[in-house]
Amino acid sequence: MLRRPAFASIILCAALLAPAITASSASAAQSVQATTHREPPSASSGVYYEIFVRSWYDTNGDGVGDLDGVTAKLDYLKSLGVSGIWLMPINPSPSYHGYDVTDYYGIDPQYGSMADFERLLAEAHKRGIKVILDLVINHTSNRHPWFVAAQHPQDPHHDWYSWATPGTDLAAASAAGDKAWQALPDGRHYLGIFSRGMPDLDYDTPAVRQEMIKVGQFWMRKGVDGFRLDAARHIYLNFRSQEGDPAVLRKNLAWWQQFMQGVRAVNPDAYVVGEVTEGSWRQLAPWYGALSAVFDFPLANRMIDAARSERAGDLARQLQQRYAAFAATAGQPGADAPFLSNHDQNRVMSQLDGNLAHMRVAAALLLTLPGHPFVYYGEELGMRGVKPDPDLREPMRWDRPADAPGETTWKASTAHAGAAVSVQAEQADPDSLLDTYRTLIGWRREIAALRDGAVRAFAVNNPAIVAYRLDDASSHVLVVHNLSGKAQSVALDAAGGTAYADIARQAVPGVTLAGHRLTLPPYTTAILR
Known part of the structure; x- marks a missing residue:
């Protein structure tokens, strides 16, 4: 396996060697060269980190992660370089995952108290780390007091949910893949497109809209920085027969625009990213006119495919097209929310069959894209996991011993990765995947175009190479x-025009630039000015 010296050491060595390189020798070949000018680190990398609190860190010894555990590990997140965290649901819920809420204004007592959450928020903000919450408002729990009351037709909450009428097709397929209508013991049916435990709210009822804007504003006033919206497209997309219906899309977008107006009345800078599980970037583009961003599911698949197959295909051209479309709708560049996997998908390392070199490539693809990349907890360690869903959400491994204080034990591991896949084992290892993630995220703090640049494909005649330009007001990189x-070698004059003379960053030593020809060692990334 290719060994990887610490990236920071590479750059430091390059900085020491650079003065000895004459102008003539530099034009002939640049090897392990540092940038000739360095921007001051930004206050933010733009990277968000997804945390399942139950699996994160346990401070009271009950085997379940808690909010104090998130607070305890903020310095780890700071050292990783992330600028924000997404907490999976922390509201009270009867399930282990929390995606069926019983109180939108409360904290799950297994995770702690509201005081614990407020302390977490304050400590995160002290470190320059934003906090966004998972907001699950397409449906409630069937144990929510609203739904319990709604089962009485005379109660005002009855209109908060959708009920079958005599002409309803009770066999209709849900847009989420199962049956749409769920039965009560008395024979009545209600809409619950995900499960019988998750009855859908009816957003044609004004009181529902008012209440959910109130919920958003409540957490904004607490000081949260935004939300991840669960099942955002399913507010009105309930049935499989509605897929692709433009009228349904318009209703979804109109509601989320109203919601955004409500939360931004409290916090004008609220960052709201939606879970919109469409199969094409063209289907995602309209959402950028309603929300801050949506998760780019098609791009996640495309990047993992490229890393696995070692073939670029049309990835660079697709990047240019999607970022241009998103920017046009959002009114600004760099608006995408790319990621590799999350709590609903097989973990990246499992998708890549444990191939560490491919995992590094996938990470480099993700973290050199503008916008707000999202990293799933443990991804930076190489954690594995395949469905069913609980196996995707297993305990984070902090120490080599699995029974060390703070390790969560609510679930036994199915991945059996061993002590090597832990923060303790990887923390000081310059060859570790954790070091790779730290370095790549660090690049984002130092080079503005990686965060905010407009993407333009760079044509190369090499199927193993992905190349693209990133341009913003202060930096222009390839x-x-x-x-x-x-x-592999690349002719940098293939697209004409710009001359590149400075290897600003490289993932492994040995990148060279001779004239207009760039040569890269295996499985590496270079950034040129």
Whole structure:
């Protein structure tokens, strides 16, 4: 396996060697060269980190992670370089995952108290880390007091949910993949497109809209920085027969625009990212006119495919097209929310069959894209997990011993990764995946175009290379990825125009620039000015 010296050491060595390189030798070949000018680190990398509190860190010894555990590990997150965290649901819920809420204004007592959450928020903000919450408002729990009351037709909450009428097709397929209508013991049916335990709210009822805007504003006033919206497209998309219906899309967008107006009346800078599980970037583009961003599911699949196959295909061209479309709708560049996997998908390392070189490539693809990349907890360690869902959400491993204080034990591991896949084992290892993530995130703090640049594909005649330009007001860079296990060369004048003379960053030593030809070692990324 290719060994990887610490990236920071590479850059430091390059900085020491650079004065000895003459102008003539530099034009002939640049090897392990540092940037000739360095921007001051930004206050933010733009990277968000997804946390399942139950699996994160346990401070009271009950085997379940808690909010104080998130607070206890903020310095780890700070050292990783992330600028924000997304907490999966922390509201009271009868389930282990929390996606069926019984109180939108409360904290799950297994996780702690409101005081614990307020302390977490304050400590995160002290470190420059934003906090966004999972907001699950397409449906409630069937144990929510609203739904319990709604089962009485005379109660005002009856209109908060959708009920079958004599002409309803009770066999209709849900847009979420199962049956849409769920039965009560008395024979009545209600809409619950995810499960019988998750009755859908009816957003044609004004009181529902008012209440959910109130919920958003409540947490904004607490000081949260935004939300991740669960099942955002399913507010009105309930049945499989409605897929692709423009009228349904318009109703969804109109509601979320109203919601955004409500939360931004409290916090004008609220960041709201939606879970919109569409299969094409063209279907995602309209959402950028309603929300801050949506998760880019098609791009996640495309990046993982490129890393696995070691073939670029049309990835660079797709990046240019999607970012241009998103920017046009959002009114600003860099609006995308790319990611590799989350709590609903097989973990990246499992999708890549444990291939560490491919995992590094996937991470480099993700973290050299503008916008707000999202990292799933443990991804930076190489944690594995395949469905069913609980196996995707297993305990974070902090120490080599699985029974060390703070390790969560609510679930036994199915991945059996061992002590090597832990923060303790990887923390000081310059060859670790954790070091790779820290370095890549650090690049984002130092080079503005990685966060905010407009994307333009750079044409290369090499199927193992992905290359694209990133341009913003203060920096212009070329990002080049070698996806393959063999050294590759690229003619930088292929697209004409811009001359690149400075290797600003490189993932492993040995990147060279001779004239207009760039040569990259296997599985590496270079950033040129």
